[in-house]
Amino acid sequence: MNVLLKIATFLCLCELGYSWQYPRNADQTLWAFKTCQREAKDQKFLEKWKKWELPASDETYCYVKCVWKNLGSYNDADNSIKIEAIAQQFRSRGLNVPASLQKVAGPTSGSCKEVYQKTIKFFLEQKANIQHAYYGTKAESDKWFAAHPETKPKGVKISQFCKGKEKSGCKHYCSMYYFRLVDEDNLVVPFRKLPGYPEPKLQECRNKARATTGCKVADVLYECLKRDFPTYLSMILQNYDNESEYY
Incomplete structure (x- = not known):
């Protein structure tokens, strides 16, 4: 069973x-x-x-x-x-x-x-x-976080933790993972909300990102989301970044 x-x-x-x-x-x-x-x-x-x-x-x-x-x-x-x-x-x-x-x-x-x-x-x-x-x-x-210093610590923003942490040439993998827009296996997370971002475009970008593999998924998703609605994306991710200091 x-x-x-x-x-x-x-x-x-x-x-x-x-x-x-x-x-x-x-x-x-x-x-x-x-x-x-x-x-x-x-x-x-x-x-x-x-x-x-x-x-x-x-x-x-x-x-x-x-x-x-x-x-x-x-x-x-x-x-x-x-x-x-x-x-x-x-x-x-x-x-x-x-x-x-x-x-x-x-x-x-x-x-x-x-x-x-x-x-x-x-x-x-x-x-x-x-x-x-x-x-x-x-x-x-706290016990788990103390034993895993490779993870973003509590009290630290995603932008601070991910600065300079490219993965195999993928610029946005670290931040997109901690924003929970992609998961630990480089797959698009379909239910993560982007409040205010146009839903049809969000789905289009998710589908485009799914067409690639590895850490490039994060970069493709980010660049697609940014291309047509950079202001929306910047505001949403800034809000998530500010929140990340307290989770």
């Missing part, structure tokens, strides 16, 4: 065009949490989410779905939670995979509320283990 789940997960990811390797590391999970928290419209919910409290509300429903998606644990093909990815994250952190994880399996309508309802019982039962598995405490997160 596990082999079949892995194959299904792989196929779904390939269809979407990104890999989102598991297990996720502390940098990647921190980005997922912080990015979704920034979508909060009501400060009272933000404060609860930071404390891992998930009260039933429309905002929280969509926060939960956002987190599963940004952690790479949401399958857009059938709007299901990828339980094998979660199981792998648990095992990578020395945790037993709870039997209750199986209850999270299966498709949903894709609505924020249904994704929340599908997963909230598992979350409440396994809250401490989920926090540990996904580096959801400051102590565990």
Whole structure:
């Protein structure tokens, strides 16, 4: 069964065009949490989410779905939670995979509320283990970052960290990865938002970037996005760069 789940997960990811390797590391999970928290419209919910409290509300429903998606644990093909990815994250952190994880399996309508309802019982039962598995405490997160100096540190902007870090002649690989526009396997991330950027052009540039390989994907995507709407792109990436100092 596990082999079949892995194959299904792989196929779904390939269809979407990104890999989102598991297990996720502390940098990647921190980005997922912080990015979704920034979508909060009501400060009272933000404060609860930071404390891992998930009260039933429309905002929280969509926060939960956002987190599963940004952690790479949401399958857009059938709007299901990828339980094998979660199981792998648990095992990578020395945790037993709870039997209750199986209850999270299966498709949903894709609505924020249904994704929340599908997963909230598992979350409440396994809250401490989920926090540990996904580096959801400051102590565990800081410990990982201290052991991985090759990763962009907390408190440092992407622009600062990536300065001079070309990869095989690819000028934009480092920054485009940390902006989460491409993933660790040089594949375009299809769900990363660029607020205010014209959607048809964004999709055109993503398709153009997918036609190449390796770290050149990042450069092709960046140059395409910049060519027709340089002001939009500059403003969006500047905002993401400023935010990156605090995730």
